[in-house]
Amino acid sequence: MTTTSSTRSTFPADGEPPVPVGRIAIVRDLTRDALGTFDQLWRDHGDVVRLHVGPRPLSRTFTAFSTPEAAATVFGGTTWRTFDKNDQVYREIRAWLGDGLLSAQGDEWTRQKRFVQPVFTHAAVDGYTDLMVSEIADVLDGLGGSGEDDLAIDVGESMMALTLRVVIRALFGKAGDDAVPVVREAFPEVAETVIRRGLAPWSPPTSWPIPRTRRAQAAQQRLWDLCDRLIAERRDAGDHDRGDLLGRLLAARDGSEALSDKEVRDQVLVFLLAGHETTSTALTYALHLLGRHTDIQERVRAEVTEVLGDRTPTAADAAALTYTTACLKEAMRLYPSAPIIGRLATEDTEVSGVHVPKGTGVIVLVRNIHRHPEHWPDALRFDPERFLGDAEKGRHRYAWMPFGGGPRACIGQYFSMSEAVLVLAMLLREWQVEAVDTRDDLPVRAAITLAPAEPVRAHLRRVWGAP
Numbered sequence: 001m002t003t004t005s006s007t008r009s010t011f012p013a014d015g016e017p018p019v020p021v022g023r024i025a026i027v028r029d030l031t032r033d034a035l036g037t038f039d040q041l042w043r044d045h046g047d048v049v050r051l052h053v054g055p056r057p058l059s060r061t062f063t064a065f066s067t068p069e070a071a072a073t074v075f076g077g078t079t080w081r082t083f084d085k086n087d088q089v090y091r092e093i094r095a096w097l098g099d100g101l102l103s104a105q106g107d108e109w110t111r112q113k114r115f116v117q118p119v120f121t122h123a124a125v126d127g128y129t130d131l132m133v134s135e136i137a138d139v140l141d142g143l144g145g146s147g148e149d150d151l152a153i154d155v156g157e158s159m160m161a162l163t164l165r166v167v168i169r170a171l172f173g174k175a176g177d178d179a180v181p182v183v184r185e186a187f188p189e190v191a192e193t194v195i196r197r198g199l200a201p202w203s204p205p206t207s208w209p210i211p212r213t214r215r216a217q218a219a220q221q222r223l224w225d226l227c228d229r230l231i232a233e234r235r236d237a238g239d240h241d242r243g244d245l246l247g248r249l250l251a252a253r254d255g256s257e258a259l260s261d262k263e264v265r266d267q268v269l270v271f272l273l274a275g276h277e278t279t280s281t282a283l284t285y286a287l288h289l290l291g292r293h294t295d296i297q298e299r300v301r302a303e304v305t306e307v308l309g310d311r312t313p314t315a316a317d318a319a320a321l322t323y324t325t326a327c328l329k330e331a332m333r334l335y336p337s338a339p340i341i342g343r344l345a346t347e348d349t350e351v352s353g354v355h356v357p358k359g360t361g362v363i364v365l366v367r368n369i370h371r372h373p374e375h376w377p378d379a380l381r382f383d384p385e386r387f388l389g390d391a392e393k394g395r396h397r398y399a400w401m402p403f404g405g406g407p408r409a410c411i412g413q414y415f416s417m418s419e420a421v422l423v424l425a426m427l428l429r430e431w432q433v434e435a436v437d438t439r440d441d442l443p444v445r446a447a448i449t450l451a452p453a454e455p456v457r458a459h460l461r462r463v464w465g466a467p
């Protein structure tokens with residue numbers, strides 16, 4: 001696996017992007033290692049490349065861009081509607097997880113957004129902070145529960161378990177406690193199916209009796225049954241609003257209209273999909289990088305001690321932890337949870353002077369943008385100062401875009417940043433993290449989100465609190 005930081009901004013003068021040969025080899029390369037393949041293509045061809053993927057007549061055409069300027073055209077301004085979410089990955093998300101806010105389009109997206117937006121305002125999210133903090137504290141208590149002062153952990157696994165518990169607690173309150181094992185077991189099966197079918201040049205119809213498809217359908221049914229039961233229980237109890245996300249979704253109104261139970265289920269599934277692996281990835285790499293750079297970790301701990309002392313954190317504390325936040329942002333730059341974002345062009349159009357034909361795919365390579373030498377000097381260095389003081393002045397708006405951009409940017413951005421900053425603060429207050437792997441740049445793979453290609457291991461040594 002390779003990592004580039006020496007590529008220069010290169011766009012073809014004639015507007016015709018380079019097209020690497022090999023329609024079949026590229027299927028194999030993308031399936032095996034999509035990020036490594038795009039990295040190599042960037043190195044070989046520069047900031048734009050056109051791919052014909054798969055044998056004719058099944059072949060699909062994509063144009064992949066690695067610049068913030070291209071991202072601004074695809075996601076922002078007045079042009080974003082030209083690029084819709086009808087690419088194959090989004091079609092599979094729709095088929096397996098329903099048509100919630102993440103995959104909805106056109107007027108249906110506008111309608112859903114009116115219901116969902118109030119659930120994610122800063123004030124609403126601050127209202128879930130107590131739920132988050134009590135769940136984080138429970139998990140941390142569990143870590144040191146056997147009285148040990150020195151632990152060896154798989155950071156990726158620990159963060160995945162923690163963020164799943166936090167999102168389930170924020171979604172369902174205490175009623176979600178028995179949902180954790182169901183989601184933990186069923187969700188990966190569905191998510192893996194979405195990405196496998198989303199990237200394949202051809203997938204068998206889901207009606208065919210293929211064991212893998214049947215297993216994924218059974219997992220999907222378990223997730224639906226779980227959500228339907230929790231929604232019905234809450235409706236029957238009559239007290240919708242218990243301060244969690246589910247209560248707010250059930251109470252949400254657009255004029256006199258409410259979301260149907262199926263629509264609530266679709267949103268809940270999307271929050272589970274979009275809201276746990278992503279935050280887990282951000283935390284995993286933040287902890288690894290802080291475990292490699294102990295001087296920076298000490299600065300975080302000093303800030304946490306000053307802001308929190310030994311108090312239980314509140315929503316206001318998350319906002320006050322500015323150095324901790326800068327470390328998280330820098331980790332998300334190097335390891336963006338959504339490293340590749342796709343769209344489909346709805347008409348013949350142009351991106352950065354390159355012609356994009358109607359009906360072809362557009363790919364924005366967020367990971368390359370985040371490592372682009374024109375925007376990030378010494379791009380591979382972990383340096384939280386990039387997000388402090390005036391350092392961000394003059395930087396392109398889309399040079400850092402882990403949450404996407406424009407009208408379809410992540411609605412859970414404030415939720416996940418608050419959660420992740422609180423996790424870092426609470427964990428580092430108690431534990432010194434030492435990374436086991438001495439490489440700064442760890443091998444990754446692209447599932448629905450970026451994921452470690454190998455376990456990310458660390459030692460935790462207690463620095464505070466009773467064993």
Ligand code: HEM
Nearest residue numbers: 101102271274275278279337338403404408410411412416
């Ligand atoms: C570190 C954590 C997170 C990252 C990096 C992240 C990243 C993203 C990105 C890149 C998009 C845009 C996708 C596109 O343009 O195709 C997005 C959209 C979305 N995210 Fe997140 N996300 C995170 C956490 C969350 C959380 C916690 C939730 C909810 C609980 C959430 C819910 C959503 C939803 C509903 C959308 C669709 C918004 C729309 O289209 O209007 N995300 N996210």
